[in-house]
Amino acid sequence: MHSLPLSVDVCLKEHSIIAGLPTVRYESVSLDSLDDRLRTIRQDYGYEGEVLYFLDADNTVMGLLKKKTIWYILCRAIREKLRATCSVSCHPACRCGYRLLR
Numbered sequence: 001m002h003s004l005p006l007s008v009d010v011c012l013k014e015h016s017i018i019a020g021l022p023t024v025r026y027e028s029v030s031l032d033s034l035d036d037r038l039r040t041i042r043q044d045y046g047y048e049g050e051v052l053y054f055l056d057a058d059n060t061v062m063g064l065l066k067k068k069t070i071w072y073i074l075c076r077a078i079r080e081k082l083r084a085t086c087s088v089s090c091h092p093a094c095r096c097g098y099r100l101l102r
Contacts, residue, residue: 037052038052042068042069042070044069044071045069046069046071047071048068048069048072049066049067049068050066050067051064051065051067052064052065052067
């Protein structure tokens with residue numbers, strides 16, 4: 001698998017914006033501020049999280065990390081517990097709302 005150099009990616013993003021195509025917001029984070037950024041993401045509220053790409057000196061992607069917010073982690077855990085409980089204890093005619101959680 002190959003990745004595009006960062007300069008090409010930025011160029012494509014700029015042309016996509018000009019063409020009116022939706023793009024994903026991104027920003028660069030220095031290695032010195034990475035711990036603070038990870039802590040901020042974890043403590044945030046109301047969204048799933050962020051994807052961090054790690055680049056080498058040539059701007060080649062070396063890896064990625066999907067960092068989830070604690071809010072999302074708890075919502076997901078509650079949803080999975082409800083799903084497990086309802087799938088075991090609910091009768092097909094039950095109107096507990098489980099089907100609305102999917």
